[in-house]
Amino acid sequence: MKTVKEFDVVIIGGGAAGLFACHLLSSKGINCAVIEKNQRVGKKLLATGNGKCNLSNKDIRVSNYFGDRSFIKQVLDESSQKIIFEEFERIGIELFANEENKIFPKSMQASSVLDSLRFSIEENGGMIICDSEILSIEKNKESFTLKTSSSVEEYSAKKIVIAVGGISGIERQNKNFFEFIKKLGHKIVEPMPSLVQLKLEGNLHKSMEGNKWFAGASVYDNENVIASDKNEILFTEYGISGNAVLNISRYAVELVKNKRKAILSIDLFPEESVNETKTNVEKRRKNLKNRKMESFFNGWLNKRIGMALIKSCSIELSRSVETLKDEEAELLAKTLHDWRFEIKEDNGFLSSQVMAGGVSTDEIDALTMQSKKIENLYFAGEIINIDGKSGGFNLHFAWATAQIAADAIIKSF
Numbered sequence: 001m002k003t004v005k006e007f008d009v010v011i012i013g014g015g016a017a018g019l020f021a022c023h024l025l026s027s028k029g030i031n032c033a034v035i036e037k038n039q040r041v042g043k044k045l046l047a048t049g050n051g052k053c054n055l056s057n058k059d060i061r062v063s064n065y066f067g068d069r070s071f072i073k074q075v076l077d078e079s080s081q082k083i084i085f086e087e088f089e090r091i092g093i094e095l096f097a098n099e100e101n102k103i104f105p106k107s108m109q110a111s112s113v114l115d116s117l118r119f120s121i122e123e124n125g126g127m128i129i130c131d132s133e134i135l136s137i138e139k140n141k142e143s144f145t146l147k148t149s150s151s152v153e154e155y156s157a158k159k160i161v162i163a164v165g166g167i168s169g170i171e172r173q174n175k176n177f178f179e180f181i182k183k184l185g186h187k188i189v190e191p192m193p194s195l196v197q198l199k200l201e202g203n204l205h206k207s208m209e210g211n212k213w214f215a216g217a218s219v220y221d222n223e224n225v226i227a228s229d230k231n232e233i234l235f236t237e238y239g240i241s242g243n244a245v246l247n248i249s250r251y252a253v254e255l256v257k258n259k260r261k262a263i264l265s266i267d268l269f270p271e272e273s274v275n276e277t278k279t280n281v282e283k284r285r286k287n288l289k290n291r292k293m294e295s296f297f298n299g300w301l302n303k304r305i306g307m308a309l310i311k312s313c314s315i316e317l318s319r320s321v322e323t324l325k326d327e328e329a330e331l332l333a334k335t336l337h338d339w340r341f342e343i344k345e346d347n348g349f350l351s352s353q354v355m356a357g358g359v360s361t362d363e364i365d366a367l368t369m370q371s372k373k374i375e376n377l378y379f380a381g382e383i384i385n386i387d388g389k390s391g392g393f394n395l396h397f398a399w400a401t402a403q404i405a406a407d408a409i410i411k412s413f
Helices: 016-026 042-050 069-078 080-092 110-123 176-183 204-208 249-257 273-289 303-312 326-337 393-412
Strands: 003-012 030-036 065-067 095-097 100-107 127-129 134-139 144-148 153-162 189-194 199-200 213-219 224-235 239-241 262-267 339-346 356-357 377-379 387-388
Touching: 003 016, 003 144, 016 030, 016 042, 016 080, 016 110, 016 393, 030 249, 065 069, 069 249, 069 387, 069 393, 080 095, 080 393, 100 110, 110 127, 134 176, 153 393, 176 189, 189 249, 204 303, 224 249, 239 339, 249 262, 249 339, 273 326, 303 326, 326 339, 356 387, 377 393, 387 393
Parallel strands: 003 030, 003 153, 030 127, 153 377
Antiparallel strands: 065 387, 095 100, 134 144, 144 153, 189 356, 199 239, 199 339, 213 224, 213 262, 224 239, 262 339
8 A cells, every 4th residue: 555645735846946946945844845757856957058057047028938928027027036046045056147148056067056956955854756757636625646656655735836847858758747737627738849959941051060150040931020039050960050040949830830831031140231241242242353152251251151152042153253243242142131941840859948838827827826727736837838038048937937836835824
């Protein structure tokens, strides 16, 4: 017969949101536990910021998030970045902002953030239970019963926080948990990869593999721009990556999923006007007339990117610059600001940094993170249908929703 362990609060999921919620609750003397199906907690947290843990951003605002704008605004207004940072400092994490406004621990180690959260939970009497997958959740009159994969234990809790995260970056995806949430009466918005690399049609991108450039990137639905960003791009064997692309990828993924033609436009000189670029092209036609077209962009644009762009305009690289026609020069200038590629598909959940989709925000109270359908059931983090741009925004949302949920729970006891 299984032993039933009783807690005031059980947090399902040992990621950023779950651990932060448990830290906050245990520090107030609440009998709580994090239950994690993997052998250890914080696996995805360790990978954030390339292992350096980009845990927030100085520029936290609604426009850096995707999804229900009203819900996001309420979350950002209700939570406190100052208090979140003070909590990290209280457990030994010193923070700093780099020149891009990204917030990191001074140790530049994600492992130090994870360890400090673990230490705090243990010091305050909270529990971290690993290797225990939740198989079902039953709502009783005054508590929840959680049946697990453990042959000896199941759990009872007065309140539950679901902070299981998403299915991005996971090799063995388990979507069963979505079914448990549905059985509790909640709607799941179909998950999609976000902050994900894009696969492009054709082979032109392969000639530029490994080359980075600061550029503008836009996604077109027919002739309508639906998303734009300006940052680094990186051409790859399969297509394109880089923060400018990742930050607009959600829209491209949605178009492709809905079987609409998705076009990526690259602006290689986003700080220049088209007229300035035309002037420069004309100057180079005059000054470099004795060169071959293959070296037309030498000293102005990355060599391999420049050669690929010339080829995309159907101009032979072996031609002399002086043979360049007026309409061809105009086409080069135009393409430098609007170089178009058709998007074939995304690079999949395993390569994505965050999940779009999840529990519908219509069914969550943004001021408490409590379910509008089931009393004493709360949500936090990536499982909610909100995702953000690259740069610490998604981790900040995890901390913020965990803070709101924990504050509401603390007040209820």
